[in-house]
Amino acid sequence: MGKRKKQARVLRIFRKIHRTTGALLFVFFFFISVTGLLLGWKKNTDGYILPKTQEGTTSNLQEWLPVDSLHTIACNTLHTSVSPNLSLELDRIDLRKDKGSVKFVFVDHFYEIQLDGATGNVLSIGQRRSDFLENVHDGSILDRYLGTSGAIKLVYTSVMGVSLLMFTITGFWLWYGPKRMRKESKNSQKAIPKKGTFGTVV
Numbered sequence: 185m186g187k188r189k190k191q192a193r194v195l196r197i198f199r200k201i202h203r204t205t206g207a208l209l210f211v212f213f214f215f216i217s218v219t220g221l222l223l224g225w226k227k228n229t230d231g232y233i234l235p236k237t238q239e240g241t242t243s244n245l246q247e248w249l250p251v252d253s254l255h256t257i258a259c260n261t262l263h264t265s266v267s268p269n270l271s272l273e274l275d276r277i278d279l280r281k282d283k284g285s286v287k288f289v290f291v292d293h294f295y296e297i298q299l300d301g302a303t304g305n306v307l308s309i310g311q312r313r314s315d316f317l318e319n320v321h322d323g324s325i326l327d328r329y330l331g332t333s334g335a336i337k338l339v340y341t342s343v344m345g346v347s348l349l350m351f352t353i354t355g356f357w358l359w360y361g362p363k364r365m366r367k368e369s370k371n372s373q374k375a376i377p378k379k380g381t382f383g384t385v386v
Contacts, residue, residue, distance in 0.1 A: 195361045202354040209347050216344065219321040226314040233317070235310035240284025240300035248301040251277070251286075257304045258288035258297040265309055266295060275315075289315070 206213070226233040242248075259272045271292040278287035285307055288297045294315045298308035319325035323340030327333065 191361065191365055195358065198354040198357050198361070201350060202358060205347055205351050205354070209344070212344060213348075215320060219317045222317050223314060223321065226317075231310065232313065234312060234314040235296055235298070235308055237280055237283050237287075238285050238298050238307035240286075240307065241302045243281050243284045245281060245301075248286075249304050254286055254299050254301065254304060255288065257299060257306070261297050261306050261309065262290060262295060265306075270295065 222233060248254075255274075255277070262270055262272065270290065273291040275289045275291045275294075278289065279301070280286065281301075284301055286299050286301050288299070289312060290296070294312040296308070296310050296312050297306065298310075299305065300307055316325070319328060322337055323344075324334070324337040326336045326340075330336070
């Protein structure tokens with residue numbers, strides 16, 4: 185009985201941890217699951233979450249315009265075709281040599297301008313909603329707006345990672361523990377000899 189009581193006590197502790205973790209972090213688990221699902225489908229939304237990569241005229245980099253010239257075209261396009269009030273701060277430049285195109289991704293509202301690397305023609309103007317979802321997914325959206333240089337993301341991912349691990353372990357044990365206790369109970373009952381099973385010693 186001592187072992188069974190110990191197992192039951194462990195189950196109660198795990199149930200409390202599981203319930204508390206789920207209750208306290210419900211909102212965060214919800215955002216992680218929804219954003220993760222959307223990010224998994226980002227390339228299959230017909231360009232709504234992630235703009236499709238367009239094709240330029242050539243993949244030969246020697247025929248491409250200088251990056252500073254392409255950058256100037258992208259900045260002018262953002263202000264003339266989207267809004268003159270948007271910041272020109274770049275998040276990154278994504279060269280797609282095999283496609284013959286280059287993407288200029290801006291920080292403000294996650295706008296993206298795709299240009300033909302050789303001619304500088306505008307191939308696409310769109311918003312990278314996938315980048316916003318990624319920032320929400322890993323908590324860096326708060327670093328972005330508060331200027332905390334990744335501190336919030338580090339704490340957030342550490343807490344959520346450990347919590348999800350605990351949630352998984354306790355959830356498994358809440359399923360497996362009772363099965364193990366029932367199995368041990370049946371085995372102990374089988375081990376007890378029934379009356380009349382032994383012969384009389386003469």
